[in-house]
Amino acid sequence: MSTKVANAAATDYEPVIGLEVHVELKTNSKMFCGCRNEFGAEPNSLVCPICLGFPGTLPVINRKAVEYLCKTGLALGCSIAAHSKFDRKNYFYPDMPKNYQISQYDMPLTTGGSVTLPSGKRVRLNRIHLEEDTGKNVHAGGRMAGAEYTLIDYNRAGVPLMEIVTEPDLSSPDEAEAYLVQLKAVLSALGVSDVKMHEGSLRCDANVSIRPAGSSALGTKAEVKNMNSFRSVVSALEYEIARQKASLAAGERIVQETRNWDEARKLTYSTRSKEQAHDYRYFPDPDLVPLSLEPATLERWRAELPELPLAKRGRFMESYGLSDYDATILSADIPTAVFFEAVVAASGEPKAAANWMLNDVPRALEKHGLTIESTRMKPGQLAELIKLVKSGTISGKAAKEICEAMVADGEDPQAVIAQRGLAQVSDEAAIAKLVDEALAANPDSIASYKAGKTKALEFVVGQVMKASRGKANVEIVRAALIKRLE
């Protein structure tokens, strides 16, 4: 199916993509009640009469959620509304305890703003608003239609949710992914959300349409839902763009509809559900008073904003001489950036620190199922390792081994060197002896070297290193060998 679609696709259309991202805010309590806001608890253990919509209960706005949303808005250059309000979005669905969702309709907390991609492109935001999350339905048999029964977990019901809506500014699936990566980095830096797509704390719906290349009119859009990773967002968008091109090529019209991404079958399908006919009958929630924000409060929040990923990237490039690529990766994740800067401070070696943080450290972390936050390795220990390599006390190879041990157990590099006998041998007499032995064992290579084959030299260096079990200082070995051969 997807190959057929791809083959039929015309080429003179360009995609127009807008994203709606739902982000669960990492507040201590839920949006309108005092229940703990936590992922992964026993079903229906984090509930109370208020978030279950019991008769007579009333919502009370979580101030922290408002703060988190406004800080996001301030970080992204949005205008924060001095006055906003909450509205009820009315529709019947079993995961909604009140059969309406408290959301914001025509007076969202923020409007405008943008997310700047590493490419420099600014993706404009339409709005960010605050609402409550719904519970989770588990249908026996997987789908609601025809399910024998449905179980509902209300732990998530009432979790603060912010919806970030872009303008239709994205022009490719890759750009959509770049936007999500950048948005996630900003939210992570702000500390307002766990931003874990697999746990549902970041969810993404996409509005996709295509139009003749160069045209400024917008085509009929489809809303694509149910993507559960950045990768599946890209795949779903690629599929959907190809599907729409094929439809137009076949002389069909694009229908405005909601389509679900099927991860297993790698295609989108029309939901054709009752939901589409919904009139949500929005009206201001009479249980809540309009929300007003003092300019002084906003200024305080603005002053509390941390350095954002793009600014950090710029600083890493400028102060530490890192490449664009290295700086982007090291600045995207706050714990990594903090660790990196601590290593730089302790070692005075930004480039070496970057290399370790980009290669061996993540490799070792992954191997041992750790993160930069859970490893017992201290930045000072990695700085020490860098110094030991620079002074020639250990070889690069030994350093990799030590690094892994440090990541796994948090041991000091000196202790690992002592335990494992990894100190580098730089004693010229000892090395000269090993060189002599290697030459004696490989007479052919002397001839080859003299015949101009430099590869032979490296072969003998390798033999010496092997004999020293990697501990010989390779530079001294090479120098000793050349001296002997000439």
Add this chain to the structure above:
Amino acid sequence: MRTGHEIREAIARKQTSALEVVEQALESAGRLETELHAYIRLLPERARIKAREIDAAVTRGDKLGPLAGVPIAVKDIFTVAGEIATAGSKILENFRSPYSATVVEKLERAGAVIIGKTNMDEFAMGSSCENSAFFPTRNPWDVTRVPGGSSGGSAATVGAGTVPIGLGTDTGGSIREPASFCNIVGVKPTYGRVSRFGMIAFASSLDQAGPMTADVRDAAQTLEVIAGFDEFDSTSVDVPVSDYTAALRDDLSGVRVGIVAEFEAEIGASDPALAALYKAAYADLERLGATLVEVHLPHARYGLATYYLIAPAECSSNLARYDGARYGRRVQNGGDVFEMFERTRAAGFGDEVKRRIILGTYALSAGYYDAYYVRAQKIRTLIKRDFDTSFAACDVIACPAVSCAPFELGQKMQDPVSMYLMDYFTIPMSLAGIPALSVPAGYVTGLPVGLQIVAPAFEEARMLGIAHAYEAATGHARRREPPLAGAAR
């Protein structure tokens, strides 16, 4: 009829015990119930436990709460932890609340003893108590007549003298109209004066809890107990609660009382006997020293239409939660979860509730929202401004509480609009969010009628003070006993 303040005094002086008072109230309630049908459920065990606690406190010499040992009746729209709260509906007939309403907690902390949950129009939608899903309540002055609604059960039991204090709710007149019909005092406080937490919602922007009592002093004392900001209700207002009992007065010198020209024209044309009664009441106020001033509420005539857009709109959303999924009644005969919702709601709600849900759903629908809901909100603002203008010329407004004396059961059930018209004089104050009360004002063909006194927002002390002077001077309720009297004599 004994008042709450008399009962508290007698208990504090050990002339009687809280348990004895509660037993009398329970006996009276039980004895009258076959004719009056005021209670959906009596709570004898809970009441006895609470009464014994009060008696123990008296014995220990503890400081007693302002309502210590006073038996009260609570409309079944309020939640009491561990007890069933039906809101007069089949859909909640087995709903046991895990928590208590803020007002219930405050009343119990003040020493009040809840003896039962009273009957009401389903979800407070009605003016006669006939929309109760269980049975209609009767008027203690004439059991062939209605007690008014929606707080009809509380009005009837207080009117019969079983308990001195009842708790009601008023959305468009649901405290004031039954208070008028049952010859008691009924107070609708300023919107936001009393917490709505634990009060099952009908129309959130209008609903207020208030006292329905034997006399004005009990109303003042009860309001003092239940009023105040509640962190669980964002719409409750953080304004200090006055000492309402200290504000009670006996003369009205210097008080300017506004008489609404439009209302007088209305009632003069529709019911001359009632109009004459109210004229006499205004004259009484004047005799007490008040100056009468004519005021105008030109937009009040649109109150009913405005109310019947806003209240149903809010109720259509508030009542969406009753779907059988989490609590209350569930009707499930195969089919998917949406069919379960439909069957549960079809079986669980009565006709009037369905009518208003449909009205409200329509008013909020795309394409109609601006023409109906938004326009109604604009008129609401105009009505509020009418009151602001009037209160520049007067301290309180005196006007009819009702447009007729208690009517017979069944008389208006086939004609919803004539029933809606019952709230003609009470709805404008609800829309404006201002306090209003009904105080007994005399009798028309032997049936009681109340006078409405209206004050600016948060001026309950002024309103109660003036009502007290009127009550003290006229004593209409003290002059006669209802045929169905509760107190064993």
